[in-house]
Amino acid sequence: xxxxxxxxxxxxxxxxxxxxxxxxxxxxxxxxxxxxxxxxxxxxxxxxxxxxxxxxxxxxxxxxxxxxxxxxxxxxxxxxxxxxxxxxxxxxxxxxxxxxxxxxxxxxxxxxxxxxxxxxxxxxxxxxxxxxxxxxxxxxxxxxxxxxxxxxxxxxxxxxxxxxxxxxxxxxxxxxxxxxxxxxxxxxxxxxxxxxxxxxxxxxxxxxxxxxxxxxxxxxxxxxxxxxxxxxxxxxxxxxxxxxxxxxxxxxxxxxxxxxxxxxxxxxxxxxxxxxxxxxxxxxxxxxxxxxxxxxxxxxxxxxxxxxxxxxxxxxxxxxxxxxxxxxxxxxxxxxxxxxxxxxxxxxxxxxxxxxxxxxxxxxxxxxxxxxxxxxxxxxxxxxxxxxxxxxxxxxxxx
Numbered sequence: 001x002x003x004x005x006x007x008x009x010x011x012x013x014x015x016x017x018x019x020x021x022x023x024x025x026x027x028x029x030x031x032x033x034x035x036x037x038x039x040x041x042x043x044x045x046x047x048x049x050x051x052x053x054x055x056x057x058x059x060x061x062x063x064x065x066x067x068x069x070x071x072x073x074x075x076x077x078x079x080x081x082x083x084x085x086x087x088x089x090x091x092x093x094x095x096x097x098x099x100x101x102x103x104x105x106x107x108x109x110x111x112x113x114x115x116x117x118x119x120x121x122x123x124x125x126x127x128x129x130x131x132x133x134x135x136x137x138x139x140x141x142x143x144x145x146x147x148x149x150x151x152x153x154x155x156x157x158x159x160x161x162x163x164x165x166x167x168x169x170x171x172x173x174x175x176x177x178x179x180x181x182x183x184x185x186x187x188x189x190x191x192x193x194x195x196x197x198x199x200x201x202x203x204x205x206x207x208x209x210x211x212x213x214x215x216x217x218x219x220x221x222x223x224x225x226x227x228x229x230x231x232x233x234x235x236x237x238x239x240x241x242x243x244x245x246x247x248x249x250x251x252x253x254x255x256x257x258x259x260x261x262x263x264x265x266x267x268x269x270x271x272x273x274x275x276x277x278x279x280x281x282x283x284x285x286x287x288x289x290x291x292x293x294x295x296x297x298x299x300x301x302x303x304x305x306x307x308x309x310x311x312x313x314x315x316x317x318x319x320x321x322x323x324x325x326x327x328x329x330x331x332x333x334x335x336x337x338x339x340x341x342x343x344x345x346x347x348x349x350x351x352x353x354x355x356x357x358x359x360x361x362x363x364x365x366x367x368x369x370x371x372x373x374x375x376x377x378x379x380x381x382x383x384x385x386x387x388x389x390x391x392x393x394x395x396x397x398x399x
Contacts, residue, residue, distance in 0.1 A: 013331025013389070014382040016373040019194040025262035030255060039254050041068075042227040049257035051230060054205070056264055061180050061188070063207040065214035065234070068257060069221055072169045072191035072204035073100040074250035076139065079165045079187040079206055080108035081248075082216040089136035094123050094148070095362040096337075097141035099344040101167055102353055105139070114347060116361045119310055120294035121369070123148040124361060132156055141167040142174065142181055143345075144308055144371070147300045150176050150184050165189065169204075172197045173271035173303030182207055192260055195373070197270055197305060200259045203252055211237050222249040271303040273376035277383055278304040281374060284387040285309050290394040305375055311336070311368040311394075319397050320368060326393035332386055333373075334393075338366035 029049065033039060041050035050068050058066040069075050080091070087109045093101055096117040105112045113131055116124040121143060132138075138157055140148060157164050164185030168174070172190050174181040182188025187210075190196075192203035208214050215237030218228055224247055228238035282293040285307075292312040296302055311320055320336050327334040337345050346366055348356045372386065 013385060014378055016333075016375055016378070016386075017195075018375075019199045020375065020377060022199070022259055023262040023266070026259050029258040029261075033254050033258060041251055041254055041257075042223070042230060046230065048230075049254040049261065050252050053252075053257040053261050054231075056261060057205055058207060060264055060267070061183055061207050063183055063188070064209045065211070066205055066207045067214065067217050067221060067231075068203070068205045068252040069250045070204065070252060071202055071250075072167070072189050072193070073104055074221075074248075075189035075204040075206040076101065076104035076165065076167060077107050078217045078220055078248070078250060079189060079213075080104060080110060080137070080139075081220055081245075082187070082213045083137055083163055083165075084216070085110055085136050090134055092128065092131055092135050092138045092140075094141050094143060095347045095357075095359045096121060096345065096366065097143050097167065098169070099350055101139060101141055102350055106352060110136075112353060114357050114359060114362075116359055117143075117365060118361060119365045119369075121146040121308060121365070122297065123153070125149055125152050127361075128153065129156055132160060132162065135160075135162055137163050137165065138185075139165045139167055140185065141169075142171040144306055145170040145174055145302050145304050146294075146308070147171070147174060147176050147181060147297060147302070149297060150181075151299065154184060163187075169193075169196065170305075171303065173267055173274075175301040177299035183209075186210060187213060192256070195305075197267060197274070197303065197376075198260055198263045200256045203256045203260065205252075215241055216245060219245045220248050220250075222247050222251045270305075270376045274303060274305045274374070275301075277374045277376060277378055278302070278307050280380070280383050281307050281372075281387050282309075284384075285390060288391055288394060289313070290315075290398055291390070306371060306373045308372075309370050309390075310365075311370065315368060315398075317367070322397045323393050326396050327389055330389035330393060332389040334390065335371045336367070337369050337371060338363065 054066040089110045091110045092113045095114040102112045116127040166185040166188040168182040169191035171181040187208045189206045192198050192200040215234050219241045285291045293309045
C-alpha cells in the first residue's frame with residue numbers, strides 16, 4: 001500500500017508530458033464567455049474573469065496588486081519597464097535560467113549581466129556580490145523552483161538600493177523563511193504555461209506591493225483611455241501615467257482567466273503532492289553512488305513539479321549521452337541541460353546576447369545536471385518506474 005492509501009500496481013513508462021486536465025468548474029464559465037463573445041478583459045464594467053483572477057491571485061499570495069498578462073515573459077518585461085530603468089541599464093540574472101529571461105532584458109533595452117550558478121543550481125553569492133556594483137536591478141530566477149539565498153541577495157540589494165524582480169515561473173507555492181516566493185522582491189512574476197503548477201496553455205501574472213510599479217505596468221500592458229479605472233485602488237497613479245507611457249498590449253483575455261481561476265484552490269494540494277513525489281524519487285536517486293540530488297537551502301520549502309540531479313563523479317560526455325539514451329530506451333526522457341542540442345537553458349546558446357561570457361562553474365554544472373518532469377498527478381508506481389529507469393540506466397552505462 002502506498003503512503004497516500006493508493007494500491008501499488010505495475011505500470012509502464014508514464015507520460016509526464018501530458019498536461020493536467022482543466023477542472024470541470026471552468027467549463028460553464030467558458031461556455032458563457034463563448035456564447036456572449038465577452039473575451040476582452042475590459043468589456044464588462046466590473047468583475048470580468050481577468051479582474052477576478054487578479055484579486056484572487058493577490059489574495060492567495062498576500063500581495064496588494066496583481067496584473068494578469070499574456071505570459072510570464074510579458075510580466076518580466078513589464079516589470080523592467082515599470083522600474084523605469086535607463087536604456088543600457090545593467091541587470092544581474094543567474095546564468096542558469098530559461099532564454100526568455102535574458103530575452104526580456106533585450107526587449108527592455110537592458111544589458112544582462114550573467115552570474116555564476118553552482119552545482120546546487122543556486123546563485124554563487126561571491127560572484128553575485130562582485131558583479132552587483134553598477135547594476136540597476138536584479139532579476140533572480142528561481143530556476144526549476146530552486147531558490148537561491150534570498151536573505152543574502154536581499155541584504156546586498158537593499159544596502160545598494162537595487163530593486164529585485166523575482167522570476168517565479170517555476171515557484172508557485174514555494175515558501176522561503178515563511179514568505180511566499182514572489183513577494184520578497186519588488187515584483188514577482190509567475191507563469192501559467194501548460195508545464196507549470198497551473199495550466200492555461202499560456203499566460204502570466206505579476207504581483208507587487210508598490211502602487212507606482214503596478215500603475216505603470218497596468219498602463220503599459222494596454223489599459224488605454226479609461227480602462228485603467230477598472231483596476232481598483234490605483235486611480236491616482238494610473239491617471240498620472242495615462243498617455244505618458246507606451247502601450248505594449250500584453251493583456252490576458254477572459255478565456256485564459258476562466259481556465260486559471262478554478263485551479264487556484266487546487267494549488268496547495270498540487271504543491272503537497274509534488275513535494276512528496278520529488279522527495280520519494282530524490283531519496284531513491286541519492287542512494288546511488290553515481291547520482292546526487294542537491295539539498296534545498298534551509299529556509300526553502302519547495303513546490304516542485306520536476307526533479308533535477310547531477311551525474312556524480314567523473315562522467316565523460318560520451319557516458320552522459322549514453323545515460324540519456326539508456327533512459328530514453330526505458331521510456332523516460334532525461335535531459336542533460338548542457339548536452340541537449342540547442343537547449344534554451346544553456347547560456348552559450350543565447351547567441352542573441354553576442355559574445356558568450358566565461359562562466360566555468362555554470363558550464364560545468366550544466367554539462368552534468370539532469371532534468372526530469374514529475375507532475376503531481378503521478379502515482380507511486382509511476383514514480384518508482386521513473387526512479388528504476390534512471391538507476392538502471394546509470395548502472396548500464398557505468399557498469
